[in-house]
Amino acid sequence: MICNLTIGKEKFAKDEQEVKAVLQGALKLREELTSFIAADVAAYQAVIACYRMPKGTSEEKSARKEQLQAALKRANEVPYRTAEACFRILTLNRRLPQIGNPNAVSDIAVSVNLAEAALQSALYNVDINCKYIADKEYVSEYHRKRWELAKRAEKLKEEIVSAVQVMLVD
Template sequence: MNDGYEDVLEAIASDSPTPGGGSVAALSLAHSYALATMVVRLTLKSDKWAEGHSISEKLLVQCETGMPRAQELAVLDAEAFDAVIHAFRMPKGSDEEVSAREQAIAKGYLEAANIPLNTAQVSLELMRSMFPFASVCNANAITDLGAACYMAHTAIVIAILNIRINIGFMFEEDSAPYEQIVSLIENEADDLVSLTMNVINNRM
């Protein structure tokens, strides 16, 4: 059960700034995919839940594609912020070096915002799929789907924290589109978690 977990947790707990919150957001998404996959398979396993088989098959494809992508995003997030740290350590003894450093910092923060944005977008796609699935999935695993829903929502909340701090270092004209997208994701995710959990609670 704990194979691999200890190494991941130790890496997060280290005195290095990476992996940090952005990677944890992506790992939360990976756990959401894993839980949703389990509920899908338990639904497909029995004819009792035949009404949910069609949506289960579609969701299974989404999860099997999404889980490795979420793990990849966890790595990419750490690499993106490592690039920011490296950029700040670049020499600034000449005008050329200062310019190169500033460009590297700007590029680093852009990528450090784009990776968690991707995490948030993919998490929202999963939440959109789990909402209709909640009505027809195996009722014996309904709380596991609730956990998956909360994990995807948590991934979005954490990812947005990272997006907002990183766009804070950008020029306003560059950061404004991010804030618009983030607000839309945030509002829809909040609505979806409420709607999905309402269905789940009514089936318990």
């Protein structure tokens, strides 16, 4: 909302192109995140389909296990990509305290808090998916990436919220 309350105002003309770029980035991320809903459903359905596979013979058990592990890895990609997209929302908000309409600066704090909460929620889904993945190297790599992303997100959120809080007190 802050972008729409900034764009077209003479007072903010010098930063209008940057604010427009933020708005366009946000709209693209909304589309991307919306597409992840169907991707997540499809990935989960693939996992469920593997659990329903026959397991009467050793060959069936082996095929089921192999396909299940592949499906779990694919299912893990969606929440991780969701978390990455949420981080990009945080990044988009970074300059808004300096260039956006100060009358709507609280929108920035709301945006970054929601984005960071969504990021953390997606990472919890990564955690639960990794619990059932047998490939220890894969799991180790995702845990490393997951915690790194979470730390970066928390730091960026705190930076942006601090800038907003300063503006709210002035």
